[in-house]
Each structure stands twice: as structure tokens, then as C-alpha cells.
Amino acid sequence: MSSAPAISVVICTRNPRPAVLARALGCTASQTLSGHQRECLVIDNASDQPVSAVVEQAGVECRVVVEPEVGLTAARLRAIRETTSRLLVFVDDDNLLDSDYLEQALRIAKEYPRIGTFGGRISPEFEVPEPDWLRPFRSHLALIDLDRDVWTNNPADHAAIPCGAGLCIRREAALAYSEAVAADPRRRALDRSAAGTLSCGDTDMVLSCADAGWGMGRFTALHLTHVIPAARLEFAYQKRLATDIGYSYGRLLAIRGEESRGRKLIALAKTGLAFAGIKHRGKSRSLDVAFHHGVWKGLRSLA
Numbered sequence: 579m580s581s582a583p584a585i586s587v588v589i590c591t592r593n594p595r596p597a598v599l600a601r602a603l604g605c606t607a608s609q610t611l612s613g614h615q616r617e618c619l620v621i622d623n624a625s626d627q628p629v630s631a632v633v634e635q636a637g638v639e640c641r642v643v644v645e646p647e648v649g650l651t652a653a654r655l656r657a658i659r660e661t662t663s664r665l666l667v668f669v670d671d672d673n674l675l676d677s678d679y680l681e682q683a684l685r686i687a688k689e690y691p692r693i694g695t696f697g698g699r700i701s702p703e704f705e706v707p708e709p710d711w712l713r714p715f716r717s718h719l720a721l722i723d724l725d726r727d728v729w730t731n732n733p734a735d736h737a738a739i740p741c742g743a744g745l746c747i748r749r750e751a752a753l754a755y756s757e758a759v760a761a762d763p764r765r766r767a768l769d770r771s772a773a774g775t776l777s778c779g780d781t782d783m784v785l786s787c788a789d790a791g792w793g794m795g796r797f798t799a800l801h802l803t804h805v806i807p808a809a810r811l812e813f814a815y816q817k818r819l820a821t822d823i824g825y826s827y828g829r830l831l832a833i834r835g836e837e838s839r840g841r842k843l844i845a846l847a848k849t850g851l852a853f854a855g856i857k858h859r860g861k862s863r864s865l866d867v868a869f870h871h872g873v874w875k876g877l878r879s880l881a
Contacts, residue, residue: 586619603632606638611684620642624646668742694787712862729793738794828876
């Protein structure tokens with residue numbers, strides 16, 4: 579452990595766009611944090627074409643590990659097993675870290691020793707103009723505006739829950755999450771797999787760490803850019819994404835034993851209000867309905 583780097587950047591990927599992955603790798607290599615304090619690990623989650631070729635062409639020093647079990651959760655768990663650093667930073671294959679991201683992450687970890695998971699601001703790089711109807715649901719694309727630091731040890735304080743893009747997690751907290759997944763294998767299906775857009779594996783990771791006594795937070799000093807292609811701005815994709823995010827969140831609550839009758843009724847009532855267009859109109863209304871109906875279905879999924 580004495581020779582282990584202080585921080586590991588982990589990129590979990592399956593069938594990435596080579597040019598975008600190369601940009602993400604370049605950002606990990608151009609960090610202000612000195613090279614001996616960091617490492618880069620790519621988890622190739624059973625891609626159709628080996629990701630090692632992209633990494634080699636990018637000319638970035640990075641270890642590639644193939645995880646044959648398809649699924650983002652399986653890839654993250656493999657990364658935890660493969661690393662020994664004190665702090666892990668999970669980066670998506672379309673995330674561009676600011677040059678001081680790792681330096682700031684280590685600073686925050688030092689200044690807030692009881693915070694186990696944390697993240698920061700996430701800005702978009704849209705490859706085509708963003709449609710107006712999507713703006714109320716930017717969070718579905720892991721886009722986060724942040725004007726102040728927020729942290730807590732209360733799992734119910736959703737404003738402090740970081741998302742998976744750029745998620746920093748201490749090794750002790752990551753091991754607590756691994757144990758939680760081992761104790762309840764249903765958690766393995768809470769995030770992206772070969773098909774579908776389930777999206778709550780990162781929230782499960784954060785809340786599992788909170789259950790183990792760790793705090794969580796979001797910090798303005800951390801910033802990355804999310805490259806978003808045209809296909810993800812199509813309405814059909816966004817509606818499916820809203821449904822799956824809602825469903826996976828409701829299912830996560832059910833797995834955590836929080837699927838009370840009252841919560842189910844609230845989700846159903848919110849679905850009705852969304853359908854009535856109380857807050858949104860047009861395509862935005864459809865996304866609102868899809869999300870809340872997905873939550874309701876997820877809450878009922880273990881019945």
C-alpha cells in the first residue's frame with residue numbers, strides 16, 4: 579500500500595465512441611496533480627471491440643481491465659477490487675475533467691475526513707442545440723449547477739447526493755458499498771447494462787456509504803464537462819430515460835425498505851398532477867409523467 583497512488587481515475591466503458599473516450603483520457607493525463615500521485619484505470623465492460631486499442635492510440639498511460647459481466651455496477655465493483663488508492667474517481671467515457679479536478683478532490687478529501695462520497699458541477703457540451711422542452715430535466719443527463727458547497731450525513735438530503743459522473747469515493751466507503759451489494763444482489767441491476775437506461779447505481783453507492791456512517795456532498799471546486807451527442811436529445815430517448823430513471827429510483831427505495839403505502843400514493847398522485855400539466859406542458863409534461871409513473875412502478879416492483 580505504501581507505493582499505491584493517492585488517487586485512481588476509473589473510466590467504466592462499454593462500446594464507447596473512440597474520439598470522445600480519447601478526449602476523456604487526455605483530460606485525465608493533463609491533470610495538475612503530479613503523475614506519481616495518480617493512476618488511470620479503464621474497465622472495458624465486454625465491449626464488442628477491445629477498448630485497449632483506443633487507449634493505445636490515445637497515447638495515455640492507462641491500465642485496461644476487461645470485466646466480462648455486462649453492467650455498470652459490475653464494472654464499478656471490479657474497479658474497487660483492482661485498485662488500492664485511498665480515493666477513487668469514477669469518470670464516464672464522455673466526461674472531460676477540468677485540469678485541477680484530481681488536485682481539488684484530494685484537497686476536499688483531506689479537509690472533510692468524514693465525507694465518503696462527493697462530486698461537483700457538471701456542464702454540458704451539446705453536439706446539437708439543446709431543445710427547450712429538455713431544460714427542466716437536465717438532471718436526467720447528469721448536469722448539475724451548483725452555486726455553493728453542500729454536504730450532509732442525512733441520506734434524505736438529496737441536494738447533497740453526488741451523481742456518478744466524477745463521483746469521488748474513499749476506499750473505506752467503496753468497500754462498504756461492495757459489502758452492501760454482496761449482501762443484496764438485487765442492487766447489481768440498478769444501473770446501466772447491455773440494454774435500457776436504468777440509472778440509480780450511483781445513488782445506491784452514495785446511500786450505502788451513508789448507511790455505513792459516511793457523509794456525502796457536492797463541491798463547486800470540482801467541475802467536469804459532459805459531452806452529449808444528438809441521439810440523447812431525441813424525445814423518444816429522453817422519454818425512455820425519464821421512465822427508467824424513475825423506475826430505478828423507485829426500485830432502489832423498495833430495496834431499501836422505503837416502499838410504504840403512503841410513498842406509493844404520493845408517487846401516483848404526482849403522476850396525476852404531471853398528467854394534468856400543473857408544472858409542464860407539451861413534451862416536458864410527457865417527461866414529467868414518465869418519470870413519476872416510473873417511480874410508482876419501481877416502488878411496486880418487489881411486491
